[in-house]
Amino acid sequence: MPGPGAFLFGEEEKKEVMDVLEKGYLFRYGSEDDAHFLHKVATFEKEFAKYIGAKHCVALSSGTGALLTCLAALGIGPGDEVIVPGYTFIASISSIIYAKAIPVFAEIDESLTVDPDDIEKKITEKTKAVMPVHMLGNPCNMDKIMKIAQKHNLYVIEDTCQAAGAAYKGRKLGTIGDIGAFSLNCFKTISAGDGGIVVTDDDMLFERAFGFHDQGHKPSRMGVEVGKRSMIGLNFRINELTGAVALAQLRKIDQILSMLHQKKKKLKSMLSSIEGVQFRKINDPEECATLLTLLFQDKQTADRFCEKAGTKTVFYSGWHVYNNMENILGKKMPTKINCPFTCPYYNEKIEYSHNMLPKTDDILQRAVNISIGVVDPGLGAGYGISILSDDQEIEKVGKNIQELIEEIL
Numbered sequence: 001m002p003g004p005g006a007f008l009f010g011e012e013e014k015k016e017v018m019d020v021l022e023k024g025y026l027f028r029y030g031s032e033d034d035a036h037f038l039h040k041v042a043t044f045e046k047e048f049a050k051y052i053g054a055k056h057c058v059a060l061s062s063g064t065g066a067l068l069t070c071l072a073a074l075g076i077g078p079g080d081e082v083i084v085p086g087y088t089f090i091a092s093i094s095s096i097i098y099a100k101a102i103p104v105f106a107e108i109d110e111s112l113t114v115d116p117d118d119i120e121k122k123i124t125e126k127t128k129a130v131m132p133v134h135m136l137g138n139p140c141n142m143d144k145i146m147k148i149a150q151k152h153n154l155y156v157i158e159d160t161c162q163a164a165g166a167a168y169k170g171r172k173l174g175t176i177g178d179i180g181a182f183s184l185n186c187f188k189t190i191s192a193g194d195g196g197i198v199v200t201d202d203d204m205l206f207e208r209a210f211g212f213h214d215q216g217h218k219p220s221r222m223g224v225e226v227g228k229r230s231m232i233g234l235n236f237r238i239n240e241l242t243g244a245v246a247l248a249q250l251r252k253i254d255q256i257l258s259m260l261h262q263k264k265k266k267l268k269s270m271l272s273s274i275e276g277v278q279f280r281k282i283n284d285p286e287e288c289a290t291l292l293t294l295l296f297q298d299k300q301t302a303d304r305f306c307e308k309a310g311t312k313t314v315f316y317s318g319w320h321v322y323n324n325m326e327n328i329l330g331k332k333m334p335t336k337i338n339c340p341f342t343c344p345y346y347n348e349k350i351e352y353s354h355n356m357l358p359k360t361d362d363i364l365q366r367a368v369n370i371s372i373g374v375v376d377p378g379l380g381a382g383y384g385i386s387i388l389s390d391d392q393e394i395e396k397v398g399k400n401i402q403e404l405i406e407e408i409l
């Protein structure tokens, strides 16, 4: 299993799921008077909102669906520009495209999260929102991002898909901007196989997010009568089985984070005194600790390390790097006519091209991800330890990294 939560699937998840199956009631809505209805999804939403410190929460079918729901709730649409880092999973970008808005790429800094200074450079009169992505569990520089957003009157959508449970200056990620999105896929801090979450403090955004995720209905499907729906929605609901697993996982989240921090600390301390290698900047110690990122002085040294370790620098790791997104590169976004990428009438507006973000390229060419809790070659983190690694294994991997670095420097 690739992600920390999934490594800890156990009796608790089994019990929650079996309770639902034994009652035989799998739909997320039901009557309080029906003894078969166990309201696992609703309980998960209530407990997640409390855990994260948000007023409202909607559980839905994926992180991608959660991001699209955030954009729809904010009313972001044709012609609007949304600033997003060039180092992120494609879903941050594709959700903007399917909202028929325009993703505008910004550079990252040595935290491997979006560079606030570059956000400011990318703002135009069309910019409606910023989507900071808390990459690899590391909080973005939210103080600077919120300041810029306030100055330019922009919405902030936190893509917290890789960082459930992490915090920035005492506030859980996802609750700092206007609205936050999470994923429960198998690579995440907590998992239900697949699933997503939207959180917000804003009553109107909640109502719109809920409606978008379920055919325009008001929260908890009150007002299903004809004539009461104020918007058109889709269906991103989850059922009680997913809700049951998510609930059991949520109740383990602090245990998961504490195990990750303990293991990362041990591995990091073994590598801290090595000259010539640094770690990426961590913007708050309450990060997720799912990965340890080494930053070498130059690309050549990083490549030499990777060759010996049998891994790749983040630049070449695939999935999460704009340079490797063949479905975006070379395409132009339309300014007015919005049928993204299938539309033959592209206007000369924004083109996505190889090496358009030189700072991002430089950092990613020097960066190597070592797995702590997320074991995923797609992140360049097929090498390292897992949440279940014992001290002996951590020491073995730590010594191996030390030796490899000594050999190449």
Ligand SMILES: Cc1ncc(COP(=O)(O)O)c(C=O)c1O
Residues within 6 Å of the ligand: 061, 062, 063, 064, 065, 088, 089, 091, 092, 133, 159, 161, 162, 182, 183, 184, 185, 187, 194, 195, 196
């Ligand atoms: C940063 C980021 N955003 C969005 C998503 C999309 O989440 P999901 O796979 O649940 O649709 C992911 C998933 O990997 C992600 O890492």
